[in-house]
Amino acid sequence: MNWVVDNLGLILELTAxxxxxxxxxxxxxxxxxxxxxWVAWRYQLxxxxxxxxxxxxxxxxxxxxxxLLPSIAGYPARSPANLIIGLTIYAIAxxxxxxxxxxxSVDPAIRQSATAMGYGGFRRFxxxxxxxxxxxxxxxxxxxxxxxxxxxxxxxxVGVNNLGYLFTNGLQxxxxxxxxxxxxxxxxxxxxIDLLLLLLxxxxxxxxxxxxxxxxxxxxxxxxxxx
Amino acid sequence: MNVFTxxxxxxxxxxxxxxxxxxxxxxxxxxxFTLVSxxxxxxxxxxxxxxxxxxxxxxxxxxAVAGAARAIPSFGLMVLLVLLLGVxxxxxxxxxxxxxxxxxxxxxGAYTGLEAxxxxxxxSARAMGMTEWQVFWKVEVPLGxxxxxxxxxxxxxxxxxxxxxAAYINLGGLGQPIIQGIPLRKFDQVLGGAILVAVLALIxxxxxxxxxxxxxxxxxxxxxxxxxxxxxxxxxxPATA
Amino acid sequence: xxxxxxxxxxxxxGTLAVDDFSLVLPSRxxxxxxxxxxxxxxxxxxxxxxxxxxxSGEVEIDGESVLGGDPVALRRRIGYVMQNxxxxxxxxxxxxxxxxxxxxxxxxxxxHKRARTLLDTVGLDQSLAERYPSxxxxxxxxxxxxxxxxxxxxxxxxxxxxxxxxxxxVRADLQQETLRLQRELDKTVVFVTHDIDEAFLLGDQVVIxxxxxxxxxxxSPSEIIxxxxxxxxxxxxxxxxxxxxxxxxxxxxxxxxVDSEGRTQGAIVDVPDSVTDALLSEESATKxxx
Numbered sequence: 019m020n021w022v023v024d025n026l027g028l029i030l031e032l033t034a035x036x037x038x039x040x041x042x043x044x045x046x047x048x049x050x051x052x053x054x055x056w057v058a059w060r061y062q063l064x065x066x067x068x069x070x071x072x073x074x075x076x077x078x079x080x081x082x083x084x085x086l087l088p089s090i091a092g093y094p095a096r097s098p099a100n101l102i103i104g105l106t107i108y109a110i111a112x113x114x115x116x117x118x119x120x121x122x123s124v125d126p127a128i129r130q131s132a133t134a135m136g137y138g139g140f141r142r143f144x145x146x147x148x149x150x151x152x153x154x155x156x157x158x159x160x161x162x163x164x165x166x167x168x169x170x171x172x173x174x175x176v177g178v179n180n181l182g183y184l185f186t187n188g189l190q191x192x193x194x195x196x197x198x199x200x201x202x203x204x205x206x207x208x209x210x211i212d213l214l215l216l217l218l219x220x221x222x223x224x225x226x227x228x229x230x231x232x233x234x235x236x237x238x239x240x241x242x243x244x245x
Numbered sequence: 246m247n248v249f250t251x252x253x254x255x256x257x258x259x260x261x262x263x264x265x266x267x268x269x270x271x272x273x274x275x276x277x278f279t280l281v282s283x284x285x286x287x288x289x290x291x292x293x294x295x296x297x298x299x300x301x302x303x304x305x306x307x308x309a310v311a312g313a314a315r316a317i318p319s320f321g322l323m324v325l326l327v328l329l330l331g332v333x334x335x336x337x338x339x340x341x342x343x344x345x346x347x348x349x350x351x352x353x354g355a356y357t358g359l360e361a362x363x364x365x366x367x368x369s370a371r372a373m374g375m376t377e378w379q380v381f382w383k384v385e386v387p388l389g390x391x392x393x394x395x396x397x398x399x400x401x402x403x404x405x406x407x408x409x410x411a412a413y414i415n416l417g418g419l420g421q422p423i424i425q426g427i428p429l430r431k432f433d434q435v436l437g438g439a440i441l442v443a444v445l446a447l448i449x450x451x452x453x454x455x456x457x458x459x460x461x462x463x464x465x466x467x468x469x470x471x472x473x474x475x476x477x478x479x480x481x482x483p484a485t486a
Numbered sequence: 487x488x489x490x491x492x493x494x495x496x497x498x499x500g501t502l503a504v505d506d507f508s509l510v511l512p513s514r515x516x517x518x519x520x521x522x523x524x525x526x527x528x529x530x531x532x533x534x535x536x537x538x539x540x541x542s543g544e545v546e547i548d549g550e551s552v553l554g555g556d557p558v559a560l561r562r563r564i565g566y567v568m569q570n571x572x573x574x575x576x577x578x579x580x581x582x583x584x585x586x587x588x589x590x591x592x593x594x595x596x597x598h599k600r601a602r603t604l605l606d607t608v609g610l611d612q613s614l615a616e617r618y619p620s621x622x623x624x625x626x627x628x629x630x631x632x633x634x635x636x637x638x639x640x641x642x643x644x645x646x647x648x649x650x651x652x653x654x655x656v657r658a659d660l661q662q663e664t665l666r667l668q669r670e671l672d673k674t675v676v677f678v679t680h681d682i683d684e685a686f687l688l689g690d691q692v693v694i695x696x697x698x699x700x701x702x703x704x705x706s707p708s709e710i711i712x713x714x715x716x717x718x719x720x721x722x723x724x725x726x727x728x729x730x731x732x733x734x735x736x737x738x739x740x741x742x743x744v745d746s747e748g749r750t751q752g753a754i755v756d757v758p759d760s761v762t763d764a765l766l767s768e769e770s771a772t773k774x775x776x
């Protein structure tokens with residue numbers, strides 16, 4: 019592990035770059051998915067096309083997307099912006115679904131009763147939709163975040179510098195420690211971000227602290243309860 | 246769209262059909278690695294996932310493993326294994342990477358498929374006098390098939406994407422024109438390769454979507470749409486590499 | 487004959503569902519377990535086909551413990567109809583009805599033939615045979631459930647609140663069907679319900695249960711209505727109201743029977759004068775109904 023010690027500065031620098039690229043993509047993806055997901059959920063006609071379109075973009079292999087996007091849009095492939103846009107698109111694909119599913123999971127009866135009680139639209143969103151859809155959206159956000167951080171390494175193949183550099187450079191120079199440190203660095207940041215999001219979720223949504231009962235367990239309980 | 250016409254010209258040029266880098270050859274390599282890896286991963290993950298789904302035990306471990314696996318960069322893992330196993334074993338290193346990559350989706354597809362089944366149906370099946378094996382094969386597997394196919398679909402796409410990248414370690418496949426073309430600045434080749442890979446992925450996705458729809462039992466298909474566990478579908482679709 | 491001897495069931499989470507229950511369920515008769523939710527009636531039922539095993543005590547069918555032998559074979563010999571029918575959503579109606587037959591090795595063609603006969607038995611149209619449960623109404627699904635339970639011609643039929651999930655009109659219809667089937671077929675039926683009227687309608691022997699499957703009263707419907715064992719039973723069967731608290735009222739046309747709300751339920755027909763006189767003198771001695 020001498021290599022690691024000698025090159026700690028490089029690793030940290032690349033980590034910072036990697037984190038920055040990922041963070042922008044995740045935040046951007048999240049911010050864009052909220053309205054998109056809401057629209058898709060609210061307007062049935064829009065839902066199909068949105069889900070299909072994001073699904074299609076998600077299906078395209080990352081390397082191909084990072085080549086196709088700049089070719090269509092005209093900006094250089096090796097710019098960080100290219101990677102960030104690509105990562106954002108993948109994040110949106112995951113999150114739009116999560117937002118839409120989250121809103122779906124709110125029992126319409128609850129929403130209606132809130133309206134009947136006199137809650138206006140905005141207030142109702144915060145008292146009904148957000149608390150109930152929140153956990154689903156958060157789960158999607160965690161998946162999106164971890165995937166983004168892991169996926170960002172592909173950027174090196176189109177010339178965008180980040181932790182992926184440790185893989186290509188390590189392969190060329192046959193330095194196992196370099197590649198290994200790259201893998202470890204990515205995994206560590208991903209898991210740390212995942213944990214932070216989990217804690218953030220608990221802080222914002224204290225009611226989720228109780229363990230979620232999976233649907234299967236709930237139904238076993240129903241069968242048992244018939245006494 | 247000058248750059249696209251050039252790419253298409255490259256794609257449809259007769260040169261693409263001759264030589265060691267002919268498209269059919271690359272396509273064959275790509276599909277070979279994809280299918281071999283997904284099959285191996287399925288043999289490992291699907292029975293395991295079914296066991297988890299049927300018994301209800303081990304689920305938390307499976308979810309945690311899938312979550313952790315998502316954090317591992319497949320490109321990095323691939324390079325790591327190549328260095329560990331040596332340049333003579335590149336195909337093996339690659340396949341191991343692809344198998345590890347495919348396992349979480351297949352596992353999730355298997356167990357969420359079983360979990361989504363109404364427990365009362367299983368209770369009724371046992372009360373009729375089905376043995377556990379019969380409950381499993383006659384009821385759980387058929388009803389769990391759609392989500393399993395969803396998991397297969399996700400796994401296939403992830404592996405196809407990673408095989409593309411594996412051209413970097415000289416594995417061949419449809420990523421080869423892209424990886425080779427970038428340093429040589431042959432942008433028609435690079436874009437042509439990207440288009441091809443994208444089209445392949447979309448076709449595979451479409452085919453699997455059709456299979457997934459076909460595999461829904463007739464009786465279930467005609468039912469009024471109940472709110473199926475969508476989080477289950479989510480779990481079966483982690484990101485492509 | 488089914489016999490429970492000192493049966494107790496304590497679930498792993500500590501609930502005492504059944505506490506020292508003993509009863510003989512006579513062959514070829516319908517025994518109804520009735521009580522509020524949580525009294526243990528379904529647990530008792532499910533001990534007969536070993537879906538639940540007693541913590542202690544014996545459950546015997548014709549003298550043999552249900553715990554000896556293969557549970558799967560036992561269940562194939564006993565018909566089971568549950569609420570929400572529990573039909574296989576991916577089997578056609580015919581395949582559903584034929585389930586147990588196929589499990590016991592009957593060839594497909596023959597199983598289907600028998601299944602079609604059963605559709606007639608339960609009053610379902612043959613055109614429904616190739617449909618799927620999701621394409622049927624609730625009442626139709628329940629009938630398929632009953633057909634499935636009867637398919638292997640079991641001696642014992644277990645019915646767990648089978649009509650709970652359908653609307654009252656369909657329920658009344660299904661109850662009548664059940665009565666008809668009871669008359670035609672000679673089976674030991676064990677029926678669970680929380681509806682006392684249903685219990686009285688269908689039961690030869692009615693068992694009123696309280697928490698822990700404590701037997702509050704056992705008897706035929708007539709016995710229970712004539713002699714409620716205690717206040718709990720009286721309250722449960724509604725002895726002081728509605729159709730059970732009847733009064734006589736004299737009208738110009740004759741004597742009529744009036745319920746607690748004052749609605750006329752029917753007329754007295756064909757009663758010896760001595761009885762009528764005795765009843766009328768009793769009637770005038772108590773406060774008259776409005």
